Amino acid sequence: MKKLISGFGFAFKGIGYAIATQLNFRVHLVAALIAGLLGYALQISAGEWIWVVCCIALVLAAELLNTAIEILTDMVSPEHNVKAGHVKDVAAGAVLITAIFALITGLIIFLPKILILAHAA
Numbered sequence: 001m002k003k004l005i006s007g008f009g010f011a012f013k014g015i016g017y018a019i020a021t022q023l024n025f026r027v028h029l030v031a032a033l034i035a036g037l038l039g040y041a042l043q044i045s046a047g048e049w050i051w052v053v054c055c056i057a058l059v060l061a062a063e064l065l066n067t068a069i070e071i072l073t074d075m076v077s078p079e080h081n082v083k084a085g086h087v088k089d090v091a092a093g094a095v096l097i098t099a100i101f102a103l104i105t106g107l108i109i110f111l112p113k114i115l116i117l118a119h120a121a
């Protein structure tokens with residue numbers, strides 16, 4: 001049980017590190033907060049909430065993995081290395097793909113509701 005609890009501690013430590021050092025992670029957290037507030041305000045359905053929460057989790061997890069890959073790459077290849085740069089670029093590309101997926105999903109869910117409100121006003 002002690003190992004399980006300490007495992008959670010390490011995970012929260014890693015998340016704390018990302019919050020403290022990674023601007024993009026903080027930007028994604030703000031976007032997640034906005035999506036949550038928008039979902040609440042627009043009273044999205046349970047099915048829509050599942051998509052929003054999954055998108056938030058995917059983007060944040062991708063950003064954490066990208067951070068881990070960048071740290072490890074910098075550790076094993078401190079000087080400039082073309083292949084190390086490719087590794088970091090590919091990891092960043094994974095974050096971009098998840099963020100684009102989240103944006104499209106958000107537009108599908110939120111845009112019709114916003115347009116209805118705008119038209120009613």
